[in-house]
Amino acid sequence: MAYIFYDRIVRTHGLPKEILTDRGTTFASKFWQALMAHMGLNHRLTTAFRPSVDGQTERMNQVLEQYLRCYINYEQDNWVEKLPCAQLAYNTAYNESTRLTPSDANFGFTPDAYHDAREPKTINPAAIITSDKLRDLHEQMKTELEFVQKRMQRYYDPKRLKGPTFSEGDMVYLATKNISTDRPSYKLDYKYIGPYKVKKKISENNYELDLPPKVRLHPIFHIALLESAANTIHVKNDNEPEEIEGPEIYEAEAIRDTRRENGRREYLVKWKNYPENENTWEPPKHLTNAQRLLRNFHQQRQKTEDQK
Template sequence: CLPETRGELRSTAKETADLFLQHVFRLHGLPKSLVTDRGSQFTSRFWKALQKLLGIDSRLSSAHHPQTDGQTERTNATLEQYLRCYVNYQQDNWVSLLPLSEFAYNNGVQASTKETPFFANYGFHPRFFPPVIETSEVPAAEDWLQELTAVQQLLLQQLDQAKEDYKRHADKHRQPGPEIKVGDRVLLSTRFLPSHRPCRKLDARFIGPYPVVAQLNPVTFKLQLPRSMRIHPVFHRSLLLLAEGVRPDADRPAPPPVLVDGEEEFEVQDILDSRFHRRRLQYLIDWVGFGPEERSWEDASTVH
């Protein structure tokens, strides 16, 4: 996990590359793929070019669903939960607890690999603090070790509890739906799409259907969207509705127009005919998402 900020300022793409060198490369070498959010440093031309030169498959989290980067989300939630149980009242000692928290997490078995991160990365399990059996001639050293051992044991206990709590909370918001496969046609939720209509409550809840062209993982899909929509075409399963039984001529809301330089634009499905009208070339346009009754003659100069 890379820190994305320097104090109050967000890191630039170049600074993020330096952080990658310090915190990732020196410990693990180059990864084959890297999952990030859609921060400006990760979508910049510099970062994309660097990833390509290094042979790293850059994977951005799906639009409007940061849970795509699930490992980081779950890790942060877990660390927060079992830091709470030992942080002091002033909450000013949590930084000193991070090394023990990270050690406890990395020594816990992960559901995805059935191994601990330590063993998966290094091939062995590092030693814990040994139980304090003998007394020492220096009480301060003995007290320090006893305190750290107690914190370590508590954090290990909280680790399993935190994982269970996170899974239970996440499952409350998951509802299994029909399986979606490449080639299926789906409706896309307008929940996170920009709308320029006066009342979103009266706007269409879904638009489409659009064909599924790729399944990136069990819950993330890539759609073939009209170019006029100008949005990232990868979406989480929760934003899609299988278009089973939806007739091609069913009464569905048309896709929203896009704003280009402040003007609404609609996408052309096909040019059906042409003519000269009042000395101007015009095309008969079939519009994406609209029926035959909406076809219209448009000046060629306005069609792009």
């Protein structure tokens, strides 16, 4: 742990004057206490069974926990490779308390997540898709983080009343913030599904729900995504979609045009078995199964440019 502390903390940020940790066996050991003394650090331990003593860290941990849980539900099994984007989104997000981003507070500047694209010398559809996918992923992360932070304020703002708590057997509604349903439009979809029974209280802010088999989600949710069915009236009591799964996949037949919308590349797609008046502008991430069409489109476009 000493070498990890030096590698992860000291090497990047320098030696702190004080650190605050829980009372884990490593941090409470005589070796660690002696090490901190020899390094000239003031080491504080949180009070046993009261991690809220370190309120700022506790709040940040709750935000990050919910942030990643929401995103895991959205991306399912590929969350490990998305962690760098999650870290970048968090470190470049504006903080209301410090009026700075974490990166600015730590290093004195906020790094760029991406730059305006320029036309490459050679067209490579895979490179375009990858670049735009990373850009879109960063924007998704920023949006998700803002949502989580606003929801968490309801339960940590000292000026507000204590947030709700649930017991086993209580019925609750689940927010559909990051849930894909079989409905075509998220804006018109139900904002809550359920109600579902609380199966178990996992921690102070996390609950396991008794979900039916057709709801293929990780069953543990943060309290910020739950609303009491006893105190909340939604449009319908049976507002659960037939299946909670991914959207229908359409087959692209041709690429008609390309443009940049708000700095992002989009393609005008002709869909198979659909008329031309139903062509739609789509980002590259929606065309991962149409790389041949993209390659042909760019090659033809390059030939046209060369002939001018």
